Amino acid sequence: MNPTLYDILGVAPDASAGQIKRAWRDAAERFEPGSGGSAAQFRLFNEAAETLLDPERRQEYDAQAGLSPTAAAGPATRTLPATSTQRTATAATTSARDATVTDGTATDATPADGTGVRTVPAGRPAAAGGEPGPAPAPGRAVPWPVLLGLAVLAAVLVALAAGPFIPGMGLAATRQVVAQDGLDEARRAAPAAAERAAEAILAYDYRSLEADRDAAADFMTDDYRKDYLDTFDSTVIEGAEKLKAKVTAQVRASGVSLATEDRVQVLLFVDQVTTSTANDEPQTALNRVMFTMQKARDGSWLVDDITSY
Structure with a gap:
């Protein structure tokens, strides 16, 4: 038990x-x-x-x-409908009460031809026309192994x-x-995936913008990928080429803010270092970003939203 x-x-x-x-x-x-x-x-x-x-x-x-x-x-009891075998046995019993039994044979109380008593083998009710009918099939118990x-x-x-x-x-x-195992796995896997995604999405080089953009998009869901590509093409490319900007990203820490088995919000602390013609020295910024991670059908975790703080 x-x-x-x-x-x-x-x-x-x-x-x-x-x-x-x-x-x-x-x-x-x-x-x-x-x-x-x-x-x-x-x-x-x-x-x-x-x-x-x-x-x-x-x-x-x-x-x-x-x-x-x-x-x-204990389970409640209920009456089940009689089976065909039970109905046959009941009918035979009722018929036997109206018959006289002598030496193992049953005598029908009503003669078939009006001249005398007609005998019918016991257990075989007379069929139409006075001939004995087929013997009823005996009920068979279902074997216990079955x-x-x-x-x-x-x-x-x-x-x-x-x-x-x-x-x-x-x-x-x-x-x-x-359920708890699924939640624990989400809390473990989603932050790791978010850290890998952040270092790709938050970095680019003016010399390889399209390749960097496409590599970053691989970490995203279909819905978010479309928004990201539109923003990158309309905002980032022009400014990066003009200033010859190069940005690197390194995740310093991460933590789970909210989690379910298939959706996790991960807070990331990211150092971004930017070099460009706008400044003589590289510029370092410590950024906080929230990555919303969505579990895909293949079990991988993809970025479904990004919020900056």
């Missing part, structure tokens, strides 16, 4: 909110990363507590895990429909771990 969120925290399914909070704090202290625990364990305790301390989420989880009062009372196989197949299909599943954990906890 898979452990429930209650098992993870070491409390009973009917534990109060106060008991859950105490168990959560105790577990968090014992398994805090750096104090004998791992980040995965610490996150699991937090997610279990978040679910069980939210009344609506707890009720939903209890129902899914079969811990709700309704589930505990039933077991169908049950296993149904469980597999339900699991596939529900999404990923981690052995040893409940379905709700599995979903939470998978």
Whole structure:
């Protein structure tokens, strides 16, 4: 049996909110990363507590895990329509009550030709015209291995429909771990992609403007690429050629401002050094820019917007 969120925290399914909070704090202290625990364990305790301390989420989880009062009372019974075999057996039983049985044969109470009692083999009702009808097909029980196989197949299909599943954990906890893993991956991958993109997008050389522009555009989504190309062609090219400007960019630091699994805002601190005929010495500027990163279908992260501060 898979452990429930209650098992993870070491409390009973009917534990109060106060008991859950105490168990959560105790577990968090014992398994805090750096104090004998791992980040995965610490996150699991937090997610279990978040679910069980939210009344609506707890009720939903209890129902899914079969811990709700309704589930505990057992499944409700209902009457199923009679099968064809059952209807045949019922009809044969009713007919037998109206017949006289002697030595294993059934006698029809109504003679077929009016001259005497007509005998019909037991269990074979007379067909039209007085001839014995075909014997009813006996009901056949489904072998238990077949039933077991169908049950296993149904469980597999339900699991596939529900999404990923981690052995040893409940379905709700599995979903939470998978979602958190996706968010953690976004927080890790998006800033790295933003830093690479920034050093290409925020730099150019008047001697290779078109090549630099196209290389920068490769880091962008289709929608943002169009705006960038229009701005670069109408604003940057003319001024850069006129002043023979060369700009280099180096990311000094970055941090996540806001994140979901497929969209992350990354704040970047970038040193830009510009040399041009407008100044005798290179000019250095420390800039803050916000890159909005969008996850593409292939799993890569692309720039979807840039805001300067």
